[in-house]
Amino acid sequence: MMNKLNSKKWIVAVSGGPDSMALLDMCVKNKVDVVVAHVNYHKRDTADRDESCVRNYCEMHSIPFHVIHPKKTTTGNFQAWARDVRYDFFVQCYLNEKADGLLVGHHQDDLIETYLFQKKRNSIPSIYGIAEKTKQGKMLIQRPLLKMSKRDCMDYCIENHVPYQIDESNLGNDYTRNKIRHNIVEKMSQEERKAILKEIKEKNIEKKKIEKKYSPIIKGKQLNYTLIEHEPKEIRLVCLRLWFKQQKRQEANNTKSFFEQLDHVLISRPNYELELNEGLFTCSNRICEIMGNEDKSYKVVLQSIHDFKTPHFIVKAKGLMGVNACTVKESDFPLTIRNVRQGDFIQLRFGTKKINRWFIDRKIPLKDRKNWPVVLNCNDEVILVPGIGCNVEHYSIKPNLFVLKY
Incomplete structure (x- = not known):
């Protein structure tokens, strides 16, 4: 299972639970090149305990360790926000570390639970259960533990003396998934598991x-x-x-x-x-x-800064500082201005921001989202989103590029 991962470098999502800690330890024992990414939402009193567990293991095995402490500042679904933040962070680690993909500790219980949740919602999903391999933009996501049960992961940790922590929020029945997990999946016999x-x-x-x-x-x-x-x-x-x-x-x-x-x-x-x-x-x-579903995509390439106007945006070389301005250097050219795409994100001072999440937070009408312009440098990095601002590397008190949504 793990020997197929040896030839590549992986980001491993580690929460501190038995599944992700088992996955991390398997990687270590099989000499897989890994970097650990941990998200501490501080939603529980024991969140710092989980972070220390992961950090200590990484220090013991000389594994690079990255952590973020995001704070939710908007109303709305916490789970959806948390997932966006988590995967934005994983993508950033993947890019910064020049990794080949992301490893996630989803196991067989998660697969069955997801399938039963899909049935309860009466949905028609892209795949029933959980796929072994998926993609987030260009990042490959692989789930090596889908043939192991949660009990298998815990037994592995106990037998191999791998420390782990239990997320107490998963013990209750506050969410539909938790009810399915505790009332159905955990009570299944081996025959019932094989059948499902x-x-x-x-x-x-x-x-x-x-x-x-x-x-x-x-x-x-x-x-x-x-x-x-x-x-x-x-x-x-x-x-x-x-x-x-x-x-x-x-x-x-x-x-x-x-x-x-x-x-x-x-x-x-x-x-x-x-x-x-x-x-x-x-x-x-x-x-x-x-x-009204016509393709409204557009793309403009700039070799230099000059004033001009399109049906979707205006470009100027002079203007006022603010969320429509940035500073570009010769090494950034050629610049590309296009409409936003699924998965686009920008690196701000307080962390990575998924542009689609910003649309949702600001209640931007759907009709406006498809035409929203973004500016990319020659490395295909989003450096400016009018209405949001520029990334950290292109901010200065004397901006030289101004793009306004028209």
Whole structure:
């Protein structure tokens, strides 16, 4: 399992729990080149204890150790915010360390729990359970422990004298996932585990077959529902979701009930309209299309600074200091100004900021987000986002580049 990781350098996400500590110790014993990343949210009184556990292990084994202490300053879902902060930090470590990817200690209990959570939400996910390999932008994420149970991870730590800590917030039933974990997953017999893992595998195989078979139908801007209306309902629902995903619509993440309702209408009515979060879903003689979903991407390359105007932004060489200004050097050229993309982030004085998270925090309308300009240097680093500001390396009291969203 671990010998396949030897030839690369990895960031390891380590919380201090038995799963991530077991993963870290396996890497050490197999001489895998690793750098540890730890996030301390200070949400629990024992959070510093967990950090000390990880730090002490790293010092003992001469492993580079990186930690952040983020503070939530906005209202809203803590779990979503925490995940964004966590993975932004992992990406930054990955870039700074020139690593090959990220290792995460998700185990078999997490896989089963995620699948049962998906079933409870009645969702149509990209994958049932948890994928062994995924990507965050260009960063590869690998999960080597998916065949080990949580009990296996704890037993490994005990047998190998690996210190670990228990997150007390996971012991209660405050969240749906915790209820699934304690009331169902932890009480499963080995036979029940094998049965549910077989079910997950079969559902993913079937889903891949559907995606491959119906790919020619769902990859266009229009969806001809007459080509799938006589297929079983489950196939129609998967095709609908995949088509929405192909159109890069956030509705692709909606629950199964959304697609069931839409499918019911499309089967019974040849003509239909539905207002989306942005744009309009239309069906004319069972030909589906999303209006207002046109590709609005743009890209402008600058070899020097000069005043000009586009339909999306204005560039000036003079202006006032603030969130629309930065200082660029000759080594930054050529500059690129384009609209924001998924995964874009900027390094600010107080840490990494995911641009999409800033949109959410500031309640920027969806219609404005696609056209929001960002400025990148020749290394493809975002150095300025109008309305947010510039990164730490391009701030000065005498800025020479000003970009305003038009």
